[in-house]
Amino acid sequence: xxxxxxxxxxxxxxxxxxxxxxxxxxxxxxxxxxxxxxxxxxxxxxxxxxxxxxxxxxxxxxxxxxxxxxxxxxxxxxxxxxxxxxxxxxxxxxxxxxxxxxxxxxxxxxxxxxxxxxxxxxxxxxxxxxxxxxxxxxxxxxxxxxxxxxxxx
Numbered sequence: 232x233x234x235x236x237x238x239x240x241x242x243x244x245x246x247x248x249x250x251x252x253x254x255x256x257x258x259x260x261x262x263x264x265x266x267x268x269x270x271x272x273x274x275x276x277x278x279x280x281x282x283x284x285x286x287x288x289x290x291x292x293x294x295x296x297x298x299x300x301x302x303x304x305x306x307x308x309x310x311x312x313x314x315x316x317x318x319x320x321x322x323x324x325x326x327x328x329x330x331x332x333x334x335x336x337x338x339x340x341x342x343x344x345x346x347x348x349x350x351x352x353x354x355x356x357x358x359x360x361x362x363x364x365x366x367x368x369x370x371x372x373x374x375x376x377x378x379x380x381x382x383x384x
Contacts, residue, residue, distance in 0.1 A: 233339050236327040236346050241380070243321040246285065247273050248301030249313045255294060265300050265313075272314040279305035284362045287319050291356060319359060322382045325352060328363070329379060332372035336360070343379050353384040 249265045266284060273280060281303040288298040299317055307316045325347050329339040347354060364376040 232330050233342050234328045234330075236325050236343065236350070238323065238325050238350075238352070238383070241319075241322055241324050244282075244285075244303045244319040245305075245307065246287070246299070246301040246317045246319060247278065247304045247308050247314055248287070248299035248317045250299050250315070250317075252295060252297045255292060255296060258296065262300065268312070269301055269314050272311045273302060273304065273308060276308050278308050281305055282361070284365075285319070286360045286362075287317075288358050288360075291358075320382075322355070323384075324380050324382050325350065326378060326380045329377045330373075330375070332375055333365075333377070334372075336377060339377075340379065344381070347381050355382040355384055357382045 247269055249269055251261055251265060253261050284300070284302060286298050286300050288296065290297050301317065303319075308314070310316060327339075327343050327346070329335060331339075359378075359380040359382075361378040361380070362375075363378050364374060366372075366375075369375070
């Protein structure tokens, strides 16, 4: 189920990320390995993780995704391999939350984007998913929560 959208002012967030540009059909192939790689670097440096996994998308998907997967951190890490420091910029944004399995994300995004368009706000073209509650916290996919964010002009 998708919550009602809200317009909010979001602060800048420092992140440890891996930048991926991958075909839509290969998300499941790359995601887990990237998450494990980031966690290995962050935990190996005893860096402070400040929140759940995020995917910051640089553009709307076409036949591929162009995004950074990562975690908010308290201080910059020493970059290693593909794991880099990055930021999610401060912005006015529209947010909503999906409660349910990840398979519902495409429909939730369509509904949410229609609501953003109907709101009259202008979009930047960047967006974010924050995986606030997932398989690390519950074995029931219907309890997963993914926060959807569209950055506004």
